Amino acid sequence: MCGGRQEYNNGTIISARKKALxxxxxxxxxxxxxxxxxxxxxxDEARNITERYVTPLRRYNESPPGSRKWLEAYCHLRNEGRTFRMDRINSCKPVKRKKEQSLVTPRKRPAPR
Incomplete structure (x- = not known):
């Protein structure tokens, strides 16, 4: 994986990256x-680090089970619905929704297949 420190949990190895998620x-x-x-x-994919203010809608896994995890959210930086790969989220902090931003209605995206 990321070559990080490994810990054991009931005999299975847990990578530092998985624990950080x-x-x-x-x-x-x-x-x-x-x-x-x-x-x-x-x-992002080009390894640029950005700070995003988002309204989270849901998180989901790709098929088959065990593959990538995603966050679907309304991104206030881009002013549109976006999906974020969970393994690319370095940190996140819940914040109180701003009054003017609560009026923004996120666009619903179709469910993944």
Whole structure:
């Protein structure tokens, strides 16, 4: 994987990268359930790091199980719906939704096949 430190959990190896993903997933789930927005530190395909202010809609997995995980959200930087690869989210912080931003209605994207 990323060559990071490895830990053991019930005899299975947990990579540092996989362990680091747990905190963003918990923050994302909280933000979705509590109607909060997120500030993400995100690394794009070209390895540029950007900060994104997003309204999270849902997270989902590709098929087959065990493949990539995604966050579907309305990105206020791009002013449109976007999908973010979970493994490229460096950090995320739930924040109270700004009053003027709560009027923005995210576009619904079709469910993945």
């Amino acid at each position: 747990k905190a963003p997933i918990q923050n994302i789930d909280y933000a979705i359930s509590a109607d909060k927005d997120l500030i993400l530190s995100y690394t």
